[in-house]
Amino acid sequence: MQSQDRLTALPPLVAPSPELAARLQALWETAPGLRGFFMSVDHKEIGIRYIVTAFAFLILGGCEALLMRLQLAGPNMRLLTPEQYDELFTMHGISMIFLYAMPVLSGFSNYLWPLLFGARDMAFPRVNALSYWTFLFAGLFIYAAFIMGVAPNAGWFNYVPYTGKAANPGINIDFYALGMIFLGISTTVGSINFVVTLMRTRAPGMSINRMPVMVWGTLTASLANILVVPSVSLAFLMLWLDRNFGTHFFTVGDGGQPVLWQHLFWMFGHPWVYAIVLPAMGFVSDGLPIFCRRPLVGYTLVALSTVATMALGFGVWVHHMFATGISDVALSFFSGASLVITVPSAIAVFCWIATIWAGRPIATAAFHFYAGMIALFVIGGVSGFMTASVPVDWQLTDTYFVVAHIHYVLIGINVFPVIGAFYTWFPKMSGRMLDERLGKWNFWLMFIGFNLGFFPMHISGLLGMPRRIYTYSPDMGWSTLNLITTLGSFLFAIGVLLFIVNVVVSLRRGAVAGPNPWDAGTLEWATSSPPPPYNFTVIPEVGSRHPLWEDRLGDAGASSVARGFAFDEGRETLGTSMLDSEPDSVLRMPGDSWLPFLLGLATTFVFIGMLIHVWWLAGMALIACAVVLIFWLQPDSLPPLIPIEEASHV
Amino acid sequence: MSDAVALKMAESDPAAIAARRKQAILGRVSGWYGVWFIIMTEGSLFAYLLFSYYYCLAQAGVKWPVSGPPPLTLAAMSTLLLVASSAALAWSQWSLVKEAKPRLVPGVGLAVIFGSLFLMLQALDLAKKAPAISASTYDSFYVLLAGLDFLHVAAGIIALVALCAWAIDGRIIGIRTTYVSIIAAYWHFVVAVWLSIFATMFLLPYAS
């Protein structure tokens, strides 16, 4: 009978066979053509769409930045009007922070999670599709304002009273307000999907201490999003009411509180900043070991430092508001939390350095990006530590020093690891390798361009150059620094362009990758590249952190990857328990569906109706949402879950 | 999974399912986990909203509302109705696990009736207060709190009506009785939200 130290009841292990693969293919394949495009719930398809869409927004946001840099290249330039400049810097921030940084990470996580877990799909495949469609529609909604020449124009953190009706009567801010509530739906449902996927669909034996580190990153980010996205959605709803119905939440002088906006925005905003870097830090934690040829040093410390960073991240929002007149005693607590948050970050940095130190690094393009990230993270971390001090912040607030800091942390800890992740996992997604020589050119252009462009911003900030100004006079002494910054930013842009060229060329002519081109140790490398629609012919059983490296780590045979569970009698995956991943049920998964697209579309019309005050449209669309949801949630003819003992007797 | 086994599972009785779940050999359907995170995020929404209210109240430096505490009768009746609907739903949940012949439809039906009455009273109140939304910060908060709560209760009613229809149709059997727990979790949460709003907007002005 079962021993205490064994996992519970399971059906027999089988070896993959062509017949089994054919059966699974028939079960899991997405419908072909345009129909499949709208109906697909395959996490790999959705992940790639997320990545491509987010990259499109990155390119748009990048072009906006380049226009601004041209305007700032010399003093008293007249390339842009102040109004155009306002719209550009606002759209640049929105594009990068909301439409690129988070979605690109969601894309990678969507693509990789079920593969890392040895599962067939996410816990809620249709919610996954919904989260993509709402992201796309919300992004287009906000960009519609840009195309119509009424883009949001008060900065991405959208402070009142600049954004109140009195100061900003156009429709610009309404687009942003409703767009952000819309985008919040996408982020929230996506985050819930990630957390439940983690709780339910890991391979048997993949206890929480055997999960890849990037899973920890996305998990903490998702939990944070679930808790803080409502804050910004509420703030934007209240602002929209202020602007359209004359309410007095943020108005000045009649009981409204402009500073409340800042509280609500940054209670969301600061955790969000961590949410858009922690999964990327996870890419580094999982990518470095591949290229250092050894497991990560200090897995437990890195995994838990992710959680500690996020937890502390809830208590630092006021460091964006040191100059708002809050009392010193209260400020000092936020300053203390902001200083101490460097401790878990430093733990991660030291673990990465130790991994390189103790390993045998292979200097691939991906390794360059990960190593570059560590360097930029340290610089960005130190400038963040400086502004955590209240008196220093009073000196530096709203200067280019802060602009330098935010770009070091966001480009350093998001863009660099993301490009590194491309070099690492592109072969898995496409079946082809990215070109390494081009990759190293790509890295050095980006790295040199970035530092040339953004390091001088520290100095211009210290010299007193305020952020968001559209031009400056020649006798301020900032001219040379700004010219260097502009040159650097163009060099950086050429680096990004080279990356895109590499992707386009390699998709056609790259070397064929094979299942495990890097000889890596985690489950996603156990299946073919690109993976079949069902991910794994047999669902593996996991006995260590690196199922594919067990031979060389002296733990041979702990996992069973070559043989596993078939689950081929329907769209099914294994349901396991939260901590120790003990199998308890077989989860039935939905197939192709129109519902996510329809719900996304209906939601779009709700927001269009609200924007243009056509209430019957908003109302009808809301009813359509309810109808779609009832169809979505109605009980299926087959039960959603089958207990594992019954499955094992079949 | 063969259809025969699936059917056997679908027909097995809820009490047995509950017993096996206690032994941790039976997991929950994914939706059951999902609803807790929906509650977490919606709960955060109302927490931020109440924080905003208290923040503005503290900064205002005067008692809200300026014209004296609001009348209690209608709000208290609403509260009773909502608590009653929560209790009715809890009763049908209890009967699912404990009784041989579960009384699902009557319990859910009662919850729908009480909930709809609450919604009607709230609609009357909102219709009266909504025009004054721009009168003061207090009025803005009042309409926003009551309005958001109204929307959440309305969503809950739609879910309960759907559940009731599915139950009459005989589709809520076996493992699908989890649907009751899922929708009930949301409904009890909505009731708790209303109680916190009631305490903030109606009881607190009397207490201070």
Place this chain on the structure above:
Amino acid sequence: MAQDETIGSHAEHPAPARHEVDIGLLAFGLMGAPVIWGVHFLANVTIASRACASTEMSPSASTHAALLVIDAVAALVALAALYVSMQAWGSTRHEGADTRASSTTPEHHAAEVGEGRTRFIALGGIMMSTVFFIAILFDTFAAIVVTSCGK
């Protein structure tokens, strides 16, 4: 097929010591410090803000004392969580010991410390409690040195 064969048990359970340490204690060790830090942080900020909301130039002595008492209580809870985690870590040394003994490469040691989910949470608890104890110390320090409302 006989039941003993089909009810397969292929892999080692990831937490052999799971019955030795109470899951509630492990949870307290892991989350006790961050939770008490959160509570004490909100309490401190609220008290400090209220004390400075009036025309006072600095918080009263009693307010100051309240802040320090809150800090002390929070620090004690964090230390208790640290102690519980260290106990759990110490009492489960055998978890995963066999795989460690059989390992031949030094890398393996570095990789698998904390192997066994029980020990993973215990070590995580030691780290979380330490970090959040430091965070509470920072706040205490702030409460001691910053005595002005800054008006």
